[in-house]
Amino acid sequence: MKNYGLIGFDMDGTLCHPVISFDEIFERAFGIRKSAVEGVWMGALQAEGARTGIEAIRAIFPDLGEVRVEEYLHEFSHLWAGNLKLFGGVVAMLEGLKASGVKLTLITNGPSVMQHVVIDCLGIRDCFDMAFATGDEVLGVNKPNRACFDRVAQLMDVEADDCLFIGDGEVNDYRGAQSAGWDALWVKVSDDQNQSKFGDLIVSGDQKTPYTVSWS
Numbered sequence: 001m002k003n004y005g006l007i008g009f010d011m012d013g014t015l016c017h018p019v020i021s022f023d024e025i026f027e028r029a030f031g032i033r034k035s036a037v038e039g040v041w042m043g044a045l046q047a048e049g050a051r052t053g054i055e056a057i058r059a060i061f062p063d064l065g066e067v068r069v070e071e072y073l074h075e076f077s078h079l080w081a082g083n084l085k086l087f088g089g090v091v092a093m094l095e096g097l098k099a100s101g102v103k104l105t106l107i108t109n110g111p112s113v114m115q116h117v118v119i120d121c122l123g124i125r126d127c128f129d130m131a132f133a134t135g136d137e138v139l140g141v142n143k144p145n146r147a148c149f150d151r152v153a154q155l156m157d158v159e160a161d162d163c164l165f166i167g168d169g170e171v172n173d174y175r176g177a178q179s180a181g182w183d184a185l186w187v188k189v190s191d192d193q194n195q196s197k198f199g200d201l202i203v204s205g206d207q208k209t210p211y212t213v214s215w216s
Contacts, residue, residue, distance in 0.1 A: 001203065002183070004102055006158040009094075010143075010167030011108035011115070014189060015215075016084045016122055025083055029076040030060070045111065048142060051135040053077065053111030077114045081121035088191045089216025093198060094127035103156055106131040107149075107165070109142050109172060130156060143169075144176025153180070164203065174207065186210040 009015055018025075026034040034041065037060045044056035057072045058064075064072075098104050106128045108115050115133035119125050132152060134142045141148045153160050160181035167173025167187070174186035183203045188210040195214040 001199065001201065002164075004164045004183070005162035006103045006105060006153065006156055006164070007097060008105040008107050008149075008152065008163065008165040008177070008182075010165075010169065010173045011106055011118070012084075013168040014166065014173070014187065015090050015106075015124065016086050016118075017189075018083055019085055020083050022080070025076075025080050029079050030072070032060075046109070046142065048140065048145075049135075050137040050140045051111045053114035053135070056111070073113060077117040078121070080114070081118040084118060084122060086122055086124070087189050087215050088193075089214065091124065091127060093215045094124065098127065098129075103158060104128045105152055105156060107134070107143060107152055108132070109134045111135040112137075143172040144179065146176065146180040149177055149180035149182055153182075168210065170210070178205070188212045190214050191216070 023034045040059045041056055044059040045053070047055065052073070054069060054073050057069050057076070061069065061072070094104060104127065106119065110133050112133045112135040115135065119131050125131055132139055134148060138155065139148055139151055141151070149165070153163055163182040164184065165173060165177035165182050166185045168189060170186055174184045177184040185201055185203060186207045190212055191214065193214050193216055195212045197214060201211050201213065
């Protein structure tokens with residue numbers, strides 16, 4: 001595999017996975033079914049622009065006081081983060097790459113507060129030179145928009161043709177990164193240690209299916 005100046009990773013589904021479904025965590029946190037407020041919640045959660053996550057909570061509880069909205073943001077973020085588990089071998093894999101001299105970044109779609117709580121609860125922040133949620137003020141645009149990848153490359157002072165992005169989403173991660181001139185790998189992550197390892201993967205301009213990979 002080519003020696004890259006920057007390797008980026010998606011987070012959810014690529015580095016970690018939930019133990020309990022998002023819908024169940026949602027109901028535990030708010031006492032209502034996600035299906036009852038699906039459109040409003042997802043519309044606010046996935047909106048473009050800088051956002052913390054509080055916008056989504058305000059959207060489903062428009063009459064709630066500001067203090068309780070803030071409490072809900074804190075409670076939900078930590079409940080969801082505590083429900084996520086790293087795939088086996090993630091930290092060792094990232095530390096090995098970083099030790100080789102390559103810059104590492106994390107780019108995850110979502111509100112800044114919610115996603116950065118996850119990053120910290122998983123204990124992976126120090127594995128990256130810079131970690132971004134697309135709701136961060138410095139980005140404010142979601143994958144697969146090429147502007148997201150362009151901005152990260154600019155912030156990390158690396159040319160697009162020297163960047164590789166790895167994620168489990170064909171559209172958001174694989175196609176999105178390619179649209180910005182990055183190389184990309186579309187992966188399906190498994191804890192089965194008999195699967196291919198990162199170093200075995202071949203970067204292809206047109207993957208038809210994801211590579212099944214184990215980080216350990």
